[in-house]
Amino acid sequence: MSRYLISGGRVVDPASGRDGHADVLIAEGVVAGVAERIDAPDAERIDASGAVVAPAFVDMHAHLREPGREDEETIASASAAAACGGYSAICAMPNTDPVADSASVVEKVWRAGRAVGLVEVVAAGALSRNLEGHKLADLGEMAMSPARVRLFTDDGNGVQNSLLARRAMEYLAGFDAIYAEHCEDAALAAGGQMHEGERASVLGLRGIPAEAEEIMAARDIALAKLTGCRLHLLHVSTAGTVELVRRAKAEGAAVTAEATPHHFTLTDAALDGYDPNAKVNPPLRTGADRAAIVAGLADGTIDAIATDHAPHAPEEKDQELTYAPPGIAGLETALGLTITELVAPGHLTLMQAVARLASTPASILGLDGHGGPLAPGAPANVVVFDPHGSVTVDPARWASTARNTPFAGRVLTGRVLHTFFGGSETARDGAPLGAAVDA
Template structure:
């Protein structure tokens, strides 16, 4: 069905107020006094390129009780995302061309966002043998990002080979930095709170030592390394050093590591159990500063849905992971805009342009200008909202429920069509 409409008086990332005309999948004009079949008043709204999440767990195939590609991308749309990268820790693992093509096909069928499968680095995420990296890269899914996320590629020989292999097609290895021998049985951040609670600690050095090793390996083979869910002050310092040295490293931070600290674990509420764990207020400050100054390239949600029985249990038995897609933009607004330390341009870089660039997403993260694909999110920055448990996700393990956060996604436009204008929750019969 053809479309032809104008978004009237929308504020762009540079602060200018413009009309945006959209016809079918593309932006056809940006300017003043534009006309079309339909006009949508966007006075007071900020228009940005649709968000791109480089770190999403959609759980399908294999764990559909937690999430499906359909419900996960509906959740993404409510959060302003027009593209998500689906991690490989499914069942079967996304370590072959067949599985990644299945995930990509499910995304097209759902129609709420581009779904880019992330391929496993090793067979079965076991860290012993390289997966079919070339076959996945040459498949219909055209995989360019590879990760064993949930597990660390801890063998330096395997990591070196992976980095060498992906150079041929400008791929990138996304590392879950966790030295397994230093985190056996770990339940939370190692520090004063873990000592007080008597819970086995996850030391910062377990993350930092892997990052230090991997940036040196990336330098040695002249390949690209991406660090998943950076969580410590020391990790920030290593990435900053590596970038200054010219190493091809990029890094992400999650919304929860920008806002929450290990003090919350005193409640023993397993909604706060996550890997890597919530860290200290000093780490949170360092992460925020690094996001603002560009040391950290992007915000990625690490959206990790779990069925209620996996979280509503004793702390030691609970699964690691939190929801993140529907609240990421509000936390980015809190850190970048409400703080007065950054602007909407940086906001757009960390949630849209940079993740698209890192992953090589040609049709995402584009400037709002004539000729670009119409992947756009509209935000009302004036709104303050209390986070509720109702979600498009099949799971409810959000650590932000009850918090008041700034901003509301009013519209998400994916390839010219509204995925969020009327409520997805209403479509699901859940509101």
């Protein structure tokens, strides 16, 4: 196994609180040393001067489309995209075909991720059978399978039945697993194409009100308090939800939340040209909602930046907005949007950005060895990025099979230079490395 000496970079490691220049030696799959100056003549030297060396990122929310829609993305292509984006672990959402609602499917996804070997693929399990919201899935079996599922969600569908939500939480609390919700009241949101508001009226499109999200977020927080279950709110999109989470945390409830790069970057104005690539669920909201999400990320109300990477085939996205499926492929633009929209304008420090991208999601998921600390003996899951380097978003060059993004052509600040997973270099300057990529 190769040895690497990453020299002269600025180590930003929230788990240890370290922020300063240091050399990092990677050997035998682990961090072999972090010190002001390390001599290792036999190691491959990576000049990181001007760059940041940090724990590789952890994405709590990605759609890998395998099994079922391998034309849109595979576990291999998503793993390669994640490596290029600076990730060492990604959490695979269960809305596949078949649905990941049993031990056999989650184990298959987890094993396929291991076979590719570019990132750790963490399987999420469905809460209800076939995501139908009627009967609980085999939660205990999935938790005890080799995939060791920790996060359960019907993502894509909010759990409409409050009694089922309560029962799921009571059950999950028993083994300290996470109930994760796509907060959306289906009746309020039905037929909606974008955020309900002035712009939707002007564009003549049916809207999804902020209340569709907030009603379910409030219900879930109440049920989490009742049951003692850990609750994680997926892709928070409204100012009201941010405030609900802030209050719940102040009261000591076991609630965490994530936000996507597109929700902290864009507003519903992105739909003015009826761009199907800006159609996403939950929808892009108003400037005030976007500002509340940025503030929530800054003060820690929102714990994690998660991509909600949602690859779609070009022929599906390339149709009238009303018929196009919602979603943005985000693994290869997350760092650039984080630096450009949050760090460069001064909303978050680099330390806070790395915390939201890496250490906090790793600790929520209980992923030992990911998210730092970068200490001797820890698995070498490391990213090196240039916080000042610019990159033009060019989906044609992505490792992801998908091309659906509203950011094509945009120049972003923040460039991933090297990603290491378990001591192996998995991506270099936007290109994946490793034999398993074409698997």
